[in-house]
Amino acid sequence: MSVAKKDDEIKKITTHRLVSMKQLGEKISMLTAYDFTMATLVDQAGMDIILIGDSASNVMAGHETTLSITMEQMIYHAASVVRAARRALVVCDMPFGTYQVNATEGVKNAIRMVQESGCDALKLEGGVEIVDTVKRIINAGIPVMGHLGLTPQSIHKFGTYAVRAKEDAEAEKLVSDAHALEEAGCFAVVLEKIPAALAARVTSELSIPTIGIGAGGATDGQVLVVQDMLGMNQGFKPKFLRQYANLAETITSAVQSYIHDVKTNDFPNEKESY
Ligand code: KIV
Numbered sequence: 001m002s003v004a005k006k007d008d009e010i011k012k013i014t015t016h017r018l019v020s021m022k023q024l025g026e027k028i029s030m031l032t033a034y035d036f037t038m039a040t041l042v043d044q045a046g047m048d049i050i051l052i053g054d055s056a057s058n059v060m061a062g063h064e065t066t067l068s069i070t071m072e073q074m075i076y077h078a079a080s081v082v083r084a085a086r087r088a089l090v091v092c093d094m095p096f097g098t099y100q101v102n103a104t105e106g107v108k109n110a111i112r113m114v115q116e117s118g119c120d121a122l123k124l125e126g127g128v129e130i131v132d133t134v135k136r137i138i139n140a141g142i143p144v145m146g147h148l149g150l151t152p153q154s155i156h157k158f159g160t161y162a163v164r165a166k167e168d169a170e171a172e173k174l175v176s177d178a179h180a181l182e183e184a185g186c187f188a189v190v191l192e193k194i195p196a197a198l199a200a201r202v203t204s205e206l207s208i209p210t211i212g213i214g215a216g217g218a219t220d221g222q223v224l225v226v227q228d229m230l231g232m233n234q235g236f237k238p239k240f241l242r243q244y245a246n247l248a249e250t251i252t253s254a255v256q257s258y259i260h261d262v263k264t265n266d267f268p269n270e271k272e273s274y
Contacts, residue, residue: 028221039084078117127177146181214240
């Protein structure tokens with residue numbers, strides 16, 4: 001177990017460092033976080049990238065989809081994570097509707113997100129359709145991570161959360177989208193829920209890192225939603241998810257003990273009183 005380092009001993013991860021990690025064959029670790037307490041633990045554990053995913057809409061607010069989360073809500077979550085992160089690169093999702101209308105609106109919202117949250121980089125879903133916007137955001141000085149495959153902001157177009165790009169036509173489109181994002185200047189691309197062989201092909205063709213979720217073991221890094229891998233989200237158990245703890249059980253049992261102690265007058269005792 002590592003001892004927490006002082007601020008001046010911590011080397012902040014940069015987008016350039018991630019590209020070197022790919023070149024050196026060093027895998028990249030990425031997890032989501034949406035609040036200060038969780039982000040502090042994730043950062044101190046040595047995470048490379050913390051993502052304030054728009055999955056906050058599901059995980060933190062209980063919505064069915066990611067579509068309803070707003071700029072204000074994402075800025076609140078991202079600013080909380082930024083206050084916690086010393087080492088990790090902090091990447092924030094641009095919410096649905098803030099970059100799809102046109103490039104000018106996209107770049108304006110991107111600047112606002114970075115200015116008001118303090119995050120290091122942004123993630124946008126989509127391929128060639130959003131390349132002009134991606135270029136404009138990068139030209140404004142903001143690093144961009146792409147996101148291809150299962151892109152939850154398009155869930156109503158897909159109609160299902162099933163694996164994407166199993167057919168040749170969709171797989172070829174995904175490969176050309178990945179190249180377009182690299183040429184536009186993205187520093188990395190998330191590949192979500194696609195066949196492992198396709199993710200391996202994209203990873204070998206691109207010089208920027210790929211970060212997989214449900215995309216097999218050949219990508220340059222992996223990402224999961226933190227509450228899912230900690231076993232806090234009882235109903236969600238897709239094949240790609242490895243659960244590293246069962247916090248649902250731990251938390252429920254702790255809360256039940258507290259209820260018991262309050263009801264039986266055991267808490268607080270004399271030592272816990274002034
Ligand atoms: O919103 C999110 O959590 C994500 C990851 C699953 C990649 O986009």
